[in-house]
Structures are given as C-alpha cells and as structure tokens.
Amino acid sequence: MSDGLTEERAHLAAARAALARMLDTARLRVATGAQVAGDRYTAETLGRMLRTQAKELAEEPAGPLFFGRLTFDPGEPRYHIGRRHIGDTGGQPLVVDWRAPLARAFYRASARDRMGVTTRRRYGWAGAGELTGYEDEHLEHDTASRLLADEIERPRVGPMRDIVATIQPEQDELVRADLDESVCVQGAPGTGKTAVGLHRAAYLLYSHRARLSRGGVLVLGPNPAFLAYISSVLPALGEVDVSQRTLDQLLGGASLVDSDESTVVKHDPRMATMLARALYGRLGEPTEPLVVPDGAYRWRVSEVALARLMDEIWQESPRYGVGRERLRSRLVDLVRRQAERRGLVPGEAWARQIGRSQPVRDLLDRLWPRVRPPDLVARLLRDPSAAADGILSDAEQEAIRRPPRRTGWSAADLVLVDEVAGLIEQPASFGHIVVDEAQDLSPMECRVIARRSAHGSLTVLGDLAQGTTPWAATSWESQLGHLGKPSAPVVALTAGFRVPGAVVTLANRLLATLDVAVPPTRAVRDAGSLRVLPSDDLCGGVAAAVKAALDLDGSVAVIAAPSAIATLSAALPVTPRLTVLPAGLAKGLEYDHVVVVEPADIAAEPRGPHLLYVVLTRAVSRLDIVHCRPLPPPIAG
Numbered sequence: 001m002s003d004g005l006t007e008e009r010a011h012l013a014a015a016r017a018a019l020a021r022m023l024d025t026a027r028l029r030v031a032t033g034a035q036v037a038g039d040r041y042t043a044e045t046l047g048r049m050l051r052t053q054a055k056e057l058a059e060e061p062a063g064p065l066f067f068g069r070l071t072f073d074p075g076e077p078r079y080h081i082g083r084r085h086i087g088d089t090g091g092q093p094l095v096v097d098w099r100a101p102l103a104r105a106f107y108r109a110s111a112r113d114r115m116g117v118t119t120r121r122r123y124g125w126a127g128a129g130e131l132t133g134y135e136d137e138h139l140e141h142d143t144a145s146r147l148l149a150d151e152i153e154r155p156r157v158g159p160m161r162d163i164v165a166t167i168q169p170e171q172d173e174l175v176r177a178d179l180d181e182s183v184c185v186q187g188a189p190g191t192g193k194t195a196v197g198l199h200r201a202a203y204l205l206y207s208h209r210a211r212l213s214r215g216g217v218l219v220l221g222p223n224p225a226f227l228a229y230i231s232s233v234l235p236a237l238g239e240v241d242v243s244q245r246t247l248d249q250l251l252g253g254a255s256l257v258d259s260d261e262s263t264v265v266k267h268d269p270r271m272a273t274m275l276a277r278a279l280y281g282r283l284g285e286p287t288e289p290l291v292v293p294d295g296a297y298r299w300r301v302s303e304v305a306l307a308r309l310m311d312e313i314w315q316e317s318p319r320y321g322v323g324r325e326r327l328r329s330r331l332v333d334l335v336r337r338q339a340e341r342r343g344l345v346p347g348e349a350w351a352r353q354i355g356r357s358q359p360v361r362d363l364l365d366r367l368w369p370r371v372r373p374p375d376l377v378a379r380l381l382r383d384p385s386a387a388a389d390g391i392l393s394d395a396e397q398e399a400i401r402r403p404p405r406r407t408g409w410s411a412a413d414l415v416l417v418d419e420v421a422g423l424i425e426q427p428a429s430f431g432h433i434v435v436d437e438a439q440d441l442s443p444m445e446c447r448v449i450a451r452r453s454a455h456g457s458l459t460v461l462g463d464l465a466q467g468t469t470p471w472a473a474t475s476w477e478s479q480l481g482h483l484g485k486p487s488a489p490v491v492a493l494t495a496g497f498r499v500p501g502a503v504v505t506l507a508n509r510l511l512a513t514l515d516v517a518v519p520p521t522r523a524v525r526d527a528g529s530l531r532v533l534p535s536d537d538l539c540g541g542v543a544a545a546v547k548a549a550l551d552l553d554g555s556v557a558v559i560a561a562p563s564a565i566a567t568l569s570a571a572l573p574v575t576p577r578l579t580v581l582p583a584g585l586a587k588g589l590e591y592d593h594v595v596v597v598e599p600a601d602i603a604a605e606p607r608g609p610h611l612l613y614v615v616l617t618r619a620v621s622r623l624d625i626v627h628c629r630p631l632p633p634p635i636a637g
C-alpha cells in the first residue's frame with residue numbers, strides 16, 4: 001500500500017473517532033433536553049438530526065466521510081471535504097463541510113483560475129466505506145478525472161442520491177447563488193436540475209440557518225412518486241427540516257376529480273380576476289348613518305362620510321381582511337374626533353369598546369362582511385354568471401358550474417380557495433422555495449407559490465420542452481411573472497448527466513419539432529445503448545426486452561401509454577427491480593434500463609410529442625423502443 005493511502009486511512013480513522021465523539025456529545029445534549037439545547041424547538045431539531053445521523057451511521061457504519069481534498073499554496077494546511085463538518089477536540093477541522101466557503105474551490109478551481117489550489121484530490125471508495133484509492137489533479141491543465149467519470153457512469157438503483165462529490169462548476173454557481181436571489185434553471189433532461197435544487201436548499205440552510213429557520217424551506221415536486229424518489233437526498237446531507245410536498249399536498253384535501261374542460265378553465269388566470277370581482281362584490285353601500293350610543297351621547301357618522309371612508313380605503317387597495325379592520329379603526333377615529341370636540345378625552349379602552357360595539361359590528365358586516373374562502377368559491381361556482389360576465393364565455397361558465405348539492409373539492413377548486421384566502425390575508429412566506437418541473441404549473445398554481453414567497457426567494461427548475469399539462473408554459477418570462485419574480489435570471493444547463501449519447505441524439509431530433517425554443521442536450525455520457533425493436537406482438541416483444549434487461553444490473557422501467565398499462569402489467573413479472581408506469585408519471589424519474597412501448601400511442605396522448613420527449617430521456621444506460629405501429633416521424637430514422 002502506498003504511504004499516501006496509509007496516511008489517508010489514518011486520517012479517516014481519526015475522522016471516524018471524532019465523529020463518534022461528536023455524536024456522543026449530541027446524544028447527551030438531547031438526553032439532557034431543553035435546558036442544554038436552549039429551547040424545545042432546538043432540542044427537537046437536534047433530536048431529529050441525531051436520529052437521522054444515528055440511522056445513517058447504523059446503515060453505513062463505516063461510510064465515506066470525505067470525498068475530496070484541497071491543497072492550497074505551500075505552507076497552507078490541507079483540507080478534506082465531506083458531507084458534514086467533523087472537528088477534533090482542539091476545534092481543528094478534520095473534514096470541512098462541502099458548503100463552507102473554502103470548499104467552493106473544490107468545485108470551481110480550474111487550470112484557468114486555480115483559486116490558490118495546487119492539488120485537488122478525489123477518493124475512490126468500495127461499497128462498505130473502504131478507502132480504496134485516490135486521484136490527484138494538479139490543475140496545470142484541465143484533465144478528465146476517472147473517478148468523476150466513474151461516478152457519472154455508475155448504474156442507478158433505488159432512490160436519487162446526492163451529487164456532492166461531483167457537482168460541476170456551472171451547477172455550483174447555481175447551488176451557491178445568494179439567498180436573496182431568485183433563479184430559474186432551464187435544463188435539458190438529466191442536466192441535474194433537481195440535483196441542483198436540492199443541493200441549493202442544503203447550501204442555503206447551511207449559510208443562512210437562522211434566517212431560514214423562521215420561514216423554512218419548501219421543495220415542491222410534481223407527484224408523490226417523484227417526491228419518494230428524491231426524498232432521501234436532503235436527509236443524507238444532514239437537512240431534515242425541509243418540507244417536500246406536491247402543490248396538492250400543500251393545499252390539502254382534494255376529494256373530487258373535475259372534467260378536463262372544467263380543470264382547464266379553473267386554472268386560467270382570468271379566474272383570479274373573477275375571484276377578486278366576486279370578493280370585492282361583497283362590499284356594501286352605506287344607506288343609513290352609523291349611530292353609536294355611548295352613555296349620555298349618541299355619536300353619528302353620516303352615509304356621505306361612510307361612503308367617503310369606504311372609497312378612501314378602496315383606493316389604498318389593502319387585502320380584504322386588512323380593509324375590514326381599517327374601516328373599523330377609521331370609524332372609531334371619526335367617533336373619537338366627535339367626542340374630543342365635546343371636550344372628552346377618550347382612551348384606548350374606550351376606542352376598543354366603540355370598535356366592538358353592536359352598531360359598528362353590524363355596519364362592518366353590511367359594508368365589509370367577513371368572507372370564508374370556501375363559501376365564496378362554492379357560491380361562485382354554483383352560479384358563475386355575475387362574476388364571470390365579460391370574462392368567461394357561456395361554455396366556460398357551464399364547464400365550471402358546480403352542482404347544487406356537491407360537497408368536497410377538486411385540486412383545481414383548492415387553488416381557487418387559496419386565491420381567495422390570499423386576497424383576504426397574506427399567507428406566511430417561506431424563506432426559500434424550490435419549485436421543480438415548474439413548466440407544468442398553471443398560472444393559478446404559480447400564484448399559490450408567489451403568495452408564499454412574497455418575502456422569500458425561489459429556485460425555479462424546469463424544461464419548457466417537457467411541458468405536458470394543458471397549460472404548460474412556453475416562455476419563462478411569463479411563467480416567472482406569474483411566480484412573482486419577473487426579473488429572476490434564466491440560466492440554461494445543457495450538459496446531460498443521465499442519458500447516453502445515442503439516446504440524446506434521438507431525443508434531440510424530437511426536440512426540434514416541439515413548439516418551444518430551448519437549447520438541445522449535450523451528452524456527458526458515452527456508454528449506453530439504444531435499440532429499436534419492431535415487433536408483431538407488442539406484449540411478447542416487451543416481455544422479451546424486460547427479460548433481457550433483468551439479466552443485467554440496475555433498475556428497469558416499462559413506460560407506455562396509460563391504456564396499455566393493465567395488459568402489460570399482467571404480462572410482466574412482479575419484481576422490485578421492475579416498474580411499469582404510464583407515460584404521464586415518468587417525469588423527473590430515471591431508471592438504468594427503460595423499455596418505451598409503442599411511441600406512436602404515447603405521441604397521440606394530449607401534449608404527446610412533449611410526453612414522448614420526457615419518456616425517451618429517462619434511461620441512464622439502455623433504452624429499448626418496442627413498437628408494432630410505425631414510429632412517429634422525428635424518431636423514425
């Protein structure tokens with residue numbers, strides 16, 4: 001064994017011992033509870049962190065504690081870089097957290113700008129955490145790293161893993177963008193958008209923990225399968241306090257499914273105008289003066305003064321709920337001035353009493369009534385005509401009409417309820433929201449997010465070419481407008497880390513026919529295969545392809561049009577390595593081996609060409625296309 005490797009293994013042993021000490025200390029802190037930890041929340045957080053760390057260690061007792069090392073100019077110490085900081089008893093770092101400012105050079109130093117680095121070392125590990133070797137880059141000229149290439153070529157099994165060891169410079173720039181900066185990443189399939197978003201969340205939590213602990217960080221994904229796939233990345237990076245949800249889960253409780261026509265109308269931004277009209281249509285007009293008995297006095301505010309007051313508040317365009325309280329306090333002010341003119345000196349208790357008096361409450365209920373968002377939406381949907389006049393056509397009004405005795409809500413209804421709630425009161429803002437597959441959000445869904453990031457920032461991730469919803473965005477400019485961050489810069493990622501070169505070439509041919517202008521993918525990976533398999537018997541052809549795929553390593557997916565799923569599932573073996581899924585659920589996921597079934601049927605689905613582009617770009621190593629019908633022209637060879 002080389003001296004270098006012996007030295008590195010000794011460093012690893014020291015780091016393991018130090019980590020064990022740190023864990024003992026943390027365990028003690030949690031055991032001693034609130035007093036030591038400061039407050040209950042901190043104690044709970046620590047407890048959760050500890051449980052996660054302990055779980056990780058139990059699963060990977062001798063896991064890799066560092067993946068890189070930086071040597072700066074002579075005389076400077078060397079720094080090992082890993083997933084979490086490990087310090088010795090004297091406070092010296094044995095491993096520096098990958099998010100620390102110092103570690104930036106690990107990702108960004110190049111022959112052109114060495115950032116003071118003389119050597120960048122990468123480590124090779126065997127499965128059980130055995131340090132097997134390392135590779136040094138001296139940065140005199142840019143060289144391709146074998147360890148980096150191996151990591152990128154590795155077959156995929158199970159859920160998504162972190163990429164801290166191999167973040168690329170253009171990805172790192174996005175990961176380390178400032179908290180106050182919202183960014184939009186237009187990334188071709190497999191360029192690492194999701195990875196970048198998750199690592200950015202972890203980076204921001206490390207750099208701005210106190211600020212973000214107030215609002216929190218939210219990751220929004222397209223569906224529960226996708227969330228399950230990405231769910232272990234942040235905990236593996238030591239971040240357990242990030243909510244990871246779908247938008248439907250955030251709004252909660254949808255129990256109905258709308259017709260397609262109804263859904264499309266409900267997601268249209270004109271609904272926002274209608275809802276505002278319906279809400280502010282609830283304001284009343286003063287028809288009589290306000291009279292407030294107060295001991296020996298009866299204070300009076302004329303209709304004209306009331307109308308002026310309403311108008312004044314309306315001009316200030318406050319949120320509806322704020323407007324109601326503003327009306328109450330200005331009414332009290334008017335009454336107070338009358339009392340002062342009579343020589344009285346009204347205090348705070350008096351003001352509160354007037355504000356809560358029956359005549360003032362009755363007047364408020366008439367002029368600026370309290371509104372429950374679900375009631376307003378149900379009423380509007382039962383009879384859209386008044387609010388929709390001049391906004392929706394008769395057919396559109398009919399599409400959204402709610403039957404009289406219906407209870408429960410669809411996902412689109414809940415977006416409308418949230419819109420009304422947001423007009424009444426500003427919801428709490430997250431410190432940062434990562435929005436994945438953002439091209440698929442409707443304008444109304446974007447507004448849900450905009451409201452929750454009014455005082456925070458966004459990382460918007462997506463690919464216009466992969467838009468498959470009826471309302472999918474065709475430009476980032478308008479989508480960012482709906483998301484409330486119109487001036488966020490749009491950065492393109494084009495280096496594809498997932499899809500093999502041959503598959504990228506095929507998918508790029510389809511890309512050229514889509515109705516969006518986005519840069520094509522450039523494949524980083526050469527290895528991998530593409531097979532086009534014509535067949536007279538679709539099920540038989542798929543079964544044969546699956547059998548061959550299961551003989552190799554890695555995960556396998558069969559992706560088909562929804563109508564074919566039941567038949568295919570019945571014809572294929574049941575094993576945890578095989579997933580059979582409809583094209584619409586493939587977004588964001590990846591498998592080592594993908595069998596795409598009958599592309600012509602997928603292309604015939606709504607937004608079919610975009611859907612086909614998504615499914616063709618899920619394979620890490622091998623893509624089989626099994627078909628009976630002719631292939632759609634762009635991919636027909």
Ligand SMILES: Nc1ncnc2c1ncn2[C@@H]1O[C@H](COP(=O)(O)OP(=O)(O)OP(=O)(O)O)[C@@H](O)[C@H]1O
Nearest residue numbers: 163166167168189190191192193194195497498588
């Ligand atoms: N720098 C990197 N080093 C190693 N692997 C990477 C790197 N960047 C991305 N990957 C891997 O490439 C694959 C695709 O990444 P990811 O899912 O984040 O891409 P995406 O742009 O979100 O794709 P899609 O558009 O299909 O949703 C993942 O397996 C990810 O781990």
